[in-house]
Amino acid sequence: MNEVAERDTGGRWLPGFTPNPSGRPKIVEEIKSLARQHAPEAFKRVCELVGSEDERTALAAAQEILNRAYGRPTQAIEQTVEYPDIKQLYLQAVQLANGHNAKVVEGRTIDGEIEW
Structure with a gap:
């Protein structure tokens, strides 16, 4: 098919x-x-490893059990959202389309070449 x-x-x-x-x-x-x-059998073995003398092994086994019982912990995500000034971008595009070599920066028009 x-x-x-x-x-x-x-x-x-x-x-x-x-x-x-x-x-x-x-x-x-x-x-x-x-x-x-x-x-x-695998789960039984992981449960046995919780009592391990090696703390790293015991911690890893405990985390596996908790992750399966309750799910992995949620992770916080930090982000910064920036919103461009669409009016200024539009003005810049119109100026470029009309042959003006001007760049709009912080609400002002600056003569010169624009780097993309």
Whole structure:
């Protein structure tokens, strides 16, 4: 099936079309199944490692258990959002389009070349 998957105006797949007509690879499900068979034994071992003499090992094991029980802790993200002055950018673009060699800086027009 070499049909191109089509989308509606919102970007969603149209009914009857899919980007992956054969579905997920079967090998992935087989590997997951095999891994899940060993999960109880692996979890038991991690629980044993919490009591390890090596504090780094005990901490890593405790973190793994807590992450699976409660999820990983959320991380704060610090960001600075800067909003450009669209009016000044528009004025600069119009001046350039009309052949003026002017640059708008902090609300003032400065003659000279503009570096992009």
